[in-house]
Amino acid sequence: MLLNYKIFAKIYYAFALLFLVIISGTIGYSIVEGWSLVDSFYMTIITVSTVGYGEVQDLSEAGKIFTSFLIITSFGTFAFAVTSITSYLVGGEYKLYFKDYKVNKKIENLQGHTIICGYGRVGRQAAADMVYHKEKVVVIETNDELVDQNMAEDSNFFFLRGDATVDENLEKAGIARAKALITALPKDSDNLFVVLSARTINPKLKIISRSSNMKNCSKLSSAGANNVIMPDTVGGSHMASLVTTPDVMEFLDLIKISGKNEINIEEITFRDLPPDFQFKTIAELDAKKITGCNIVGYRAPNGDYQINPSPELKMVPDSKLFVLGNASQIEHLNRLFGLK
Numbered sequence: 001m002l003l004n005y006k007i008f009a010k011i012y013y014a015f016a017l018l019f020l021v022i023i024s025g026t027i028g029y030s031i032v033e034g035w036s037l038v039d040s041f042y043m044t045i046i047t048v049s050t051v052g053y054g055e056v057q058d059l060s061e062a063g064k065i066f067t068s069f070l071i072i073t074s075f076g077t078f079a080f081a082v083t084s085i086t087s088y089l090v091g092g093e094y095k096l097y098f099k100d101y102k103v104n105k106k107i108e109n110l111q112g113h114t115i116i117c118g119y120g121r122v123g124r125q126a127a128a129d130m131v132y133h134k135e136k137v138v139v140i141e142t143n144d145e146l147v148d149q150n151m152a153e154d155s156n157f158f159f160l161r162g163d164a165t166v167d168e169n170l171e172k173a174g175i176a177r178a179k180a181l182i183t184a185l186p187k188d189s190d191n192l193f194v195v196l197s198a199r200t201i202n203p204k205l206k207i208i209s210r211s212s213n214m215k216n217c218s219k220l221s222s223a224g225a226n227n228v229i230m231p232d233t234v235g236g237s238h239m240a241s242l243v244t245t246p247d248v249m250e251f252l253d254l255i256k257i258s259g260k261n262e263i264n265i266e267e268i269t270f271r272d273l274p275p276d277f278q279f280k281t282i283a284e285l286d287a288k289k290i291t292g293c294n295i296v297g298y299r300a301p302n303g304d305y306q307i308n309p310s311p312e313l314k315m316v317p318d319s320k321l322f323v324l325g326n327a328s329q330i331e332h333l334n335r336l337f338g339l340k
Contacts, residue, residue: 014081021048021074028070033063043067048074103158107174110136110158114180115173117164117194119146122210122231123184131157138173140164165193170201180206188216192223199224264330266293268321282321283311293325293333 025044029035035043039056046053047070059067113136116123123139130137140160141147147159162169164185175181175198183194191209198207209225211217217228241249270278277285282295298309301318315321323333 011084014084017077018081021077025070025074028066029063032066033057033060044070047071048078050075104160104172107138107158107160107172110138110174111177112136112179113138113174114182115140115170115175115178117181117183118185120184120186123182126182126184127157140169140173165190167197167201170197175201175205178202178205180208182208184210188212192216192220195220195223195225264325266323266325266330266333268323270315270317270319273315278315281312281314282309285315293323293329295321296324297322
């Protein structure tokens, strides 16, 4: 993999200028004084570095003029090159590069992961919940300080420094291999751009976008977002519901899919079921006592939902069950079907 030019641009530029000065000085002395390339090169080095050694040979008037010109033009260049290299080594920029390089190599091997654009309040919470569920997550964030402060050691959680609105960064995050993308950037215009780019690169990707303005929800949906969430509206509605129906909301909070409570909801798709359990009715599945969980919902292949589904409903391709159970029951369910 080639070194990132943007990271090393200052170093490249410094070395390029220094190389140009040395070549110019060597050729200049060869022409003006008629010296050999070795003597010309040596004279150029001691002149540029201002070490104070004596001349290789006595200089002619033309040679003195050329040397004066070389000193004037090269002094700043040499100082710039030394400062740039020292800053890169002492400042630890090379460590930062190799750290990011190692992470980028791991991202290249990810499959079926989720990309989160933006690590603000919304993105941070989404990342924390997904990592708790042992989902593979790649976060794209522009703020270097924020990345350094929150760089996770978890093998499922990776940071990619960069702007999520740049297609190159989405591709580096493995968007073509990802299963979902959450764009939680502060500006709706940036979220819209990310949604358009992501949908173009990966038509099958599940995209969830944040929106700050109700007027932009339809635009984000038209651009390709599967779901559009307004955090302020959701939060406000939740607080109002805690006043009007507090017990109901506390119960829903208890069973929310956070993985942190004794009661939880799990989904089972048709492809999750072992062959012996596919094309079975809910009654047949329940009769086998396969989970100890309660089947509370069913999603038909056409997208229709049924609460407390009929026992006669059959698990067919693209259908999905929702089951309610405690931690041990959900764990047993996951082991049985190899879900996690």
